[in-house]
Amino acid sequence: MLKTYLLGGGMVVFGLLSSEVIAEIPLMVNFKSIALVVVGTLMGGLLCLPMRAFGSLWRSVSASLKGQGHDLSDLIQQITILARLQRVCELREFSIRIAALENPFLRRGLQQALDQRDRQTVEEAMENEMAMYLSGLQSHLGAIHTFARLAPVFGFVGTIIGLINVLNHLGNAAQIGHGMAIALLTTFYGLLFANLVFAPLAGKLAAHIHRETLMLNIVIEGVLAICDDRTPLEISHRLQSFLENDTPQPEPELPADSHPWQKLGAVLRQRGMVR
Template identity: 30%
Template sequence: MKKLDVLTPIGVVVGFLFVAFAIISNAGVTGFSSFIDLPSMLVVIGGLIAAMLVSFSIRELKQLGKVMRESFRDVEYDLHNLIRTFVTLSEKARREGLLSLEAEVEAVEDPFIRKGVLLAIDGVEQDVIVDIMNAEIIALEERHRKNKSLLDKAGEYAPAWGMIGTLIGLVLMLKNLNDPASLGPNMAIALLTTLYGSLLANLVFLPMASKLAMKTEKEVFMKQIVIEGVIGVQSGQNPKIVEEKLRVFLSHEELHAAAREGALRDEA
């Protein structure tokens, strides 16, 4: 089930707030305007957009908004419920045969589980089922890698264009060496592009890319559990064996929680 990942917007907002607080605590509220420079913003943002247009196709760039939105969403995986699902399917398959699972699997929301169980019902060999499901995982990883590369490249280009803006500012500053009073302000404006580029890269693009990579790892991990469960059901393993095989994927905390839950059920 997808829900809002509140940590992503909180992290971005907190990061900008701390930067703003550091500026205000040293320069005051009135001095905050010194850190806002439209030409510097245009160099960084314009250069970033241009570099992305060169690097990717229009079709790929259309995915950028969707990819960034994904970093604001989280998917909850209930491992205990997943294990119970396969234990139930295994019990029914041993009692009534694989064909009896056709009605059961229709109630399963996860299309990956449905696909695996339906392949088992159709009599597909175990090795072929594993190959088909692993191929789907590989395709998923490749799609996610391409989407993540949009944020990775944006994270690379933003500070680079910040440095380019700084170099432009330094050239303009050196052309006015005959006016010493302007050197300090011009140097400050030149460095703002580096600040903008570094903020965009290290507070927006790269953290979002990292969040997406972690979500991909979690999704692949869950699909690997599903494959083990499908093979257990297809081969007619004892439901207890299926449960024990899948429980090895649980962390110590999840195992303790499952044990407490089981103890509470026994007491009831």
Template identity: 30%
Template sequence: MISFSTLIGITAGIGLFVLAVVGSTDNHLMFLSAASAMMVIGSTFAASLISFSFNEVMHALRAMLETVQASKSTQSHLSKLVQRFTEFSNIYRDGGISALEDSLTKKESKDSFLSLGIELMGSGYKSADIRVIMGDAMDSHWQRQSLEGKVLNTMGVYAPGFGMVGTIVGLIIMLDNMGDDMANLGKGLALALITTLYGVLLANLLFKPTAAHVTEKQEQEFFKHQLMIDGFCLLAEKRDALFIQDRLNAYVKPSKRYHPQELENE
């Protein structure tokens, strides 16, 4: 599912910049420079590889590309998760752990955190032990995933700096080739400043916003995992479906809380 807010933000940001350029000058091509783009992007990527491992940088870039996808931990998703745990309660009470395992959908069986909870219950762990083990798994997952946002934020710091480096290189080359002809000073200076423009745009329209988006997704996932931990602890305690519903609904904002009676009336 696509995140429309992200698409609107990207489209608006690029669109407004293009409109500003088109409305200010007829020489649009002067804003395009392959050499400047390669200098900024290549140097930023190289500096990131010095700061982090290759796999960490690749994971961060993949997470950046996935920002156009909607989060899997919205309030609606949390409400559906509350519904599933109330269903799990009845299934577990009537058929035990084997029935609970068989009730998982194909999508749910691919959820490693959900599978962990089912596995711990099947192993006979008590509620307190499940909370400790799943809590440790949640914290470890958070530490690994939070690195993606750090990598993207670091790229956002590096990009303007390398844009300035490119501008300085361009100025040196311009002054060296200028000689006594001062007519080309303005044109050469404009070309030299393009790298700074690219660096600032990449930092403020790509790296930093996507870093914030990635971090927000991870925080929502962390919140979802907390709900799941409570859900499995309640299942292990063999709480009834109504208690599980009311307890887990605390994680959902009032307008999105799961109420089966309301669903039946609809």
């Protein structure tokens, strides 16, 4: 009963505060402040990230927002079927089935296994490809963190500009109020973009990276198990253990003075991506 009252009271208070905020929204809209924060943040990001990398950054963020990813249960079932076909099909027929696979990482791994038949060579090639792919995703995550750090900075820059404008019009009370409003609004927009745009994007992308890491590890383990000629049942149980033991890991904390992209090696070692 107490929880019900607390929940109801909280909803009433939230509704009252929300109505107050909504009523003040027209006063809080200033396109010059928004432009300063957004353009400044993007320009600062351009100094940290090559222009050609923005396309891949957008694709990574879009994939994380849409929840695009591989169904890991279906992937394990697919690898199990391939392990069974490898035992009963001829080499040519098995090669045709591999070429039709939609997962490019799995397709390339099995093709290397067929071409080389050297487990260590296949393992090294797949781990190198995984490390390069994940390093690209981690660089995108670092760029989002950079945007999150730059947005409040440019909000503060706007505040300084607004205060300078106030000092230049001390004799005009109306101009002083207008300048102070712009100064405070720019700081507000900087914090807003950092915490309601870039921080959630970073969280989404980090979850996407974790999911992709799990998928790549499953594929590598499955390909190597096929190379070792393990039974389909054994491969299935072994790969299912990845899903059963999957626990999302939080992003490692960085010192305040470190650059976001410097954490790449630590992240890869912490998550077992690099041996």
